[in-house]
Amino acid sequence: MPPRVTLPPTDADARRIKRSRVVSYVLVVLAAVVFSMRPELFGDPQGQPAHALLHVWRIVVGVLFVVAALGVQVAVGVQWRKGLRRRALGDGDDGSEPAGNRAPGDR
Structure with a gap:
């Protein structure tokens, strides 16, 4: 079986991936803050x-x-994978023809 080649993300995809990483990092930091909260912050355990x-x-x-x-x-x-599949099938926004339908000299 030939190895799969993954195309690099487009500029829009790269921005989306970068933003998603930032959001994920923020969520993980919030989780760490919540996990690190000590019960004493909420008052006396016997009083509540x-x-x-x-x-x-x-x-x-x-x-x-x-x-x-x-x-x-x-x-x-x-x-991102859906976008790759769409572009591979030629349904992308750029209007290009899929590589499999071009003559070998045009690739």
């Missing part, structure tokens, strides 16, 4: 009956931030 829920919510919110960061990367990756 629902203090145990603070531990659970801290973990749930941190995991949600991490899952959101992963979701951003997956969504952008899927969108």
